[in-house]
Amino acid sequence: MEIENQVSLTSVPGVMAASGYLGIKRDGVPDAALFVIPEPGAYSGVFTQNQFKSACVESALDRLHAGKSIQAVLITSGNANAGTGLQGRADTEMLAAATAKQIGCKADEVVVLHTGVIGVPLHAVRLLPKIPALVAALAPTPEAGKKAADAMRTTDTFSKTSIRQVHSGEGSFTVAGVAKGAGMIHPRLATMLSVLVTDLDISQEQLQKALQTAVSTTFNAISVDGDTSPNDSVILLSTGEKPLMDSDATNAFQDALTGVCEDLAKMIVKDGEGATKFIEVEVIGASSDEDAEKVAVTVVTSPLVKTAFFGEDFNPGRIVSAVGRSGARMDWEKVSVRIGDILVFKDQVFPAVEVGTSQVVMKADTIRVAIQIGDGEHRSKYFTSDLTYDYVRINSEYTT
Amino acid sequence: MEIENQVSLTSVPGVMAASGYLGIKRDGVPDAALFVIPEPGAYSGVFTQNQFKSACVESALDRLHAGKSIQAVLITSGNANAGTGLQGRADTEMLAAATAKQIGCKADEVVVLHTGVIGVPLHAVRLLPKIPALVAALAPTPEAGKKAADAMRTTDTFSKTSIRQVHSGEGSFTVAGVAKGAGMIHPRLATMLSVLVTDLDISQEQLQKALQTAVSTTFNAISVDGDTSPNDSVILLSTGEKPLMDSDATNAFQDALTGVCEDLAKMIVKDGEGATKFIEVEVIGASSDEDAEKVAVTVVTSPLVKTAFFGEDFNPGRIVSAVGRSGARMDWEKVSVRIGDILVFKDQVFPAVEVGTSQVVMKADTIRVAIQIGDGEHRSKYFTSDLTYDYVRINSEYTT
Numbered sequence: 010m011e012i013e014n015q016v017s018l019t020s021v022p023g024v025m026a027a028s029g030y031l032g033i034k035r036d037g038v039p040d041a042a043l044f045v046i047p048e049p050g051a052y053s054g055v056f057t058q059n060q061f062k063s064a065c066v067e068s069a070l071d072r073l074h075a076g077k078s079i080q081a082v083l084i085t086s087g088n089a090n091a092g093t094g095l096q097g098r099a100d101t102e103m104l105a106a107a108t109a110k111q112i113g114c115k116a117d118e119v120v121v122l123h124t125g126v127i128g129v130p131l132h133a134v135r136l137l138p139k140i141p142a143l144v145a146a147l148a149p150t151p152e153a154g155k156k157a158a159d160a161m162r163t164t165d166t167f168s169k170t171s172i173r174q175v176h177s178g179e180g181s182f183t184v185a186g187v188a189k190g191a192g193m194i195h196p197r198l199a200t201m202l203s204v205l206v207t208d209l210d211i212s213q214e215q216l217q218k219a220l221q222t223a224v225s226t227t228f229n230a231i232s233v234d235g236d237t238s239p240n241d242s243v244i245l246l247s248t249g250e251k252p253l254m255d256s257d258a259t260n261a262f263q264d265a266l267t268g269v270c271e272d273l274a275k276m277i278v279k280d281g282e283g284a285t286k287f288i289e290v291e292v293i294g295a296s297s298d299e300d301a302e303k304v305a306v307t308v309v310t311s312p313l314v315k316t317a318f319f320g321e322d323f324n325p326g327r328i329v330s331a332v333g334r335s336g337a338r339m340d341w342e343k344v345s346v347r348i349g350d351i352l353v354f355k356d357q358v359f360p361a362v363e364v365g366t367s368q369v370v371m372k373a374d375t376i377r378v379a380i381q382i383g384d385g386e387h388r389s390k391y392f393t394s395d396l397t398y399d400y401v402r403i404n405s406e407y408t409t
Numbered sequence: 410m411e412i413e414n415q416v417s418l419t420s421v422p423g424v425m426a427a428s429g430y431l432g433i434k435r436d437g438v439p440d441a442a443l444f445v446i447p448e449p450g451a452y453s454g455v456f457t458q459n460q461f462k463s464a465c466v467e468s469a470l471d472r473l474h475a476g477k478s479i480q481a482v483l484i485t486s487g488n489a490n491a492g493t494g495l496q497g498r499a500d501t502e503m504l505a506a507a508t509a510k511q512i513g514c515k516a517d518e519v520v521v522l523h524t525g526v527i528g529v530p531l532h533a534v535r536l537l538p539k540i541p542a543l544v545a546a547l548a549p550t551p552e553a554g555k556k557a558a559d560a561m562r563t564t565d566t567f568s569k570t571s572i573r574q575v576h577s578g579e580g581s582f583t584v585a586g587v588a589k590g591a592g593m594i595h596p597r598l599a600t601m602l603s604v605l606v607t608d609l610d611i612s613q614e615q616l617q618k619a620l621q622t623a624v625s626t627t628f629n630a631i632s633v634d635g636d637t638s639p640n641d642s643v644i645l646l647s648t649g650e651k652p653l654m655d656s657d658a659t660n661a662f663q664d665a666l667t668g669v670c671e672d673l674a675k676m677i678v679k680d681g682e683g684a685t686k687f688i689e690v691e692v693i694g695a696s697s698d699e700d701a702e703k704v705a706v707t708v709v710t711s712p713l714v715k716t717a718f719f720g721e722d723f724n725p726g727r728i729v730s731a732v733g734r735s736g737a738r739m740d741w742e743k744v745s746v747r748i749g750d751i752l753v754f755k756d757q758v759f760p761a762v763e764v765g766t767s768q769v770v771m772k773a774d775t776i777r778v779a780i781q782i783g784d785g786e787h788r789s790k791y792f793t794s795d796l797t798y799d800y801v802r803i804n805s806e807y808t809t
Contacts, residue, residue, distance in 0.1 A: 060733040339460070358494045401796060
């Protein structure tokens with residue numbers, strides 16, 4: 010998290026950013042962020058799997074399926090524009106058109122993302138007068154990038170940014186990303202949004218494939234109970250400024266993109282509402298990816314496991330019970346579990362552990378749980394946080 | 410719950426009960442309950458689906474698969490005898506043999522159930538000297554039945570009993586049950602245990618079928634996230650005293666048995682650790698039972714939905730999001746949701762609801778959520794409670 014606040018999308022050459030107040034929120038707090046690249050560029054995206062989708066996700070998916078190039082991403086905060094019917098979709102397109110007009114591109118070269126309260130009409134027409142000022146504020150400076158990342162925040166306690174600068178052969182390129190989202194189960198239905206930009210010149214097809222690969226082990230590995238909101242979106246644009254040299258560069262790009270996504274995903278978990286611990290659960294020895302994932306998801310979504318970590322209660326029985334009920338194919342006689350460096354379950358029994366030893370592990374801020382379920386080749390890693398009083402407070406007091 | 414404390418298994422003619430202290434717990438609090446019928450009778454059981462099983466479940470399953478008749482059920486509290494290997498199984502059988510010797514039946518005509526801490530050796534040999542006194546205390550009185558139901562409690566704040574007395578044609582019979590368990594997700598890995606007895610003379614095969622049918626819509630409908638413990642057990646015995654008259658009686662028996670199980674299951678939810686609300690979620694219009702169940706389970710296990718109910722926060726968006734991510738096949742255009750009598754989602758939009766109207770619904774102790782997902786014939790009903798500060802407190806402070 011050391012890199013927080015030091016970078017934003019403006020670290021990628023040519024990217025401009027702005028933040029502003031459109032009038033969605035009541036208090037004058039910035040409720041819009043805008044990122045623009047010099048020309049429409051290759052566009053890829055991964056969106057919520059929820060059947061309940063915001064108008065903005067439908068709009069962004071339409072552009073993706075039509076193979077559009079994209080020059081700008083507008084993010085508005087305070088209203089999710091979900092469950093708002095045909096008028097909702099018209100509201101999203103209205104904002105895209107108004108932004109495009111000021112930038113000088115086509116309406117379908119702008120992607121609009123919303124986050125906020127569900128089921129309330131957005132009334133975009135009242136927001137349009139503020140769009141020119143937002144576009145006029147665009148700047149390629151770190152300050153503008155930082156303010157735009159801040160404007161994406163809702164319940165986040167800090168803004169989330171990450172960057173990789175890669176030298177591959179004779180070339181070099183950059184991947185940068187910003188994200189908003191707090192909590193391992195998308196509390197408050199606050200959307201997980203991320204916008205990523207690279208200057209590597211890479212085809213739309215390759216871009217989409219790389220993004221899906223990166224998301225599967227990062228952002229998707231923190232959506233621990235699949236509690237997706239109607240608005241979850243990860244978008245990646247390319248300015249196309251830096252030539253793709255060779256296949257080495259392609260691999261380096263994938264690594265850099267996955268790295269940036271993992272940084273951002275871990276920040277979202279660490280910023281989980283009320284979270285006091287970061288918990289990493291790795292499952293190995295599975296006979297398929299699905300089996301590994303079933304075990305990992307069952308453990309990281311167990312309220313019993315998560316409250317035990319909050320209480321720093323050394324409780325291997327809860328983890329082993331979660332493994333046993335996961336529904337994954339496994340060889341129960343070969344199941345073993347480690348918390349940190351401590352072997353807590355093997356050969357169907359719990360070895361005795363000194364209280365002093367277990368306390369050291371449980372008091373750490375970051376706790377690793379390693380679970381072997383057989384001799385297979387497949388594995389899965391998930392990240393989560395603990396379940397705390399503050400989680401209940403924040404999510405029970407929230408009023409739509 | 411009005412029937413609490415007024416009945417126990419001793420309400421069935423011939424059933425004797427006892428409670429006592431074997432020495433598992435440290436404080437002299439009763440840690441054993443014993444129920445005995447006049448002769449070995451037809452025995453059926455439904456057990457945890459967790460791959461991690463207590464020695465007592467393995468022992469009870471062996472008797473079930475061998476088609477044994479059973480005369481006595483011994484329940485011990487304080488140690489789950491799970492994750493204890495071969496010695497654990499020997500400990501269970503030792504208790505069965507000692508009890509059988511005093512009663513005058515065979516060792517495999519006694520089922521032993523344990524509940525308590527996981528992974529700690531039981532050392533049954535030290536408990537054996539107290540078995541004769543426990544058996545000597547057997548009595549057919551309401552008081553003995555009541556005390557035995559109480560001795561099953563661990564974190565339960567009240568003992569759970571239910572009865573149905575049925576007149577069918579010229580005959581009559583009784584079904585009675587006791588249960589222990591607190592909370593919808595088996596907090597503390599406290600086991601859900603239930604012992605049921607009928608005096609209807611019914612075959613082992615019919616008994617097993619009836620029990621599975623009853624459990625599927627009652628006890629299994631409160632294991633809301635499948636967070637089964639290694640010890641969960643539901644056992645049904647028949648004394649065989651009352652002749653089975655006709656098929657009407659068979660149907661009446663099924664209804665009575667399901668009714669008793671539903672009473673007990675609801676009591677377990679209402680006794681959920683920290684629970685302040687009882688929530689019933691019914692899904693209709695599904696094209697299969699599995700689809701209906703997927704939606705119901707996703708809604709009742711959503712921490713966001715459960716904290717909103719605790720906060721009495723009218724938040725239909727969280728419910729609709731859970732429906733949308735459930736993975737069930739559904740016709741999204743036909744999805745509608747009601748909270749109490751209020752239609753909160755239909756035709757992909759959220760109708761406006763007066764604040765006063767929504768507050769009345771949210772302040773109730775029992776809240777019904779009805780979800781339609783299409784025009785299919787299949788449905789599912791689940792019960793749960795809200796997610797509260799006390800849930801986090803109890804489960805984070807517990808030390809194994």
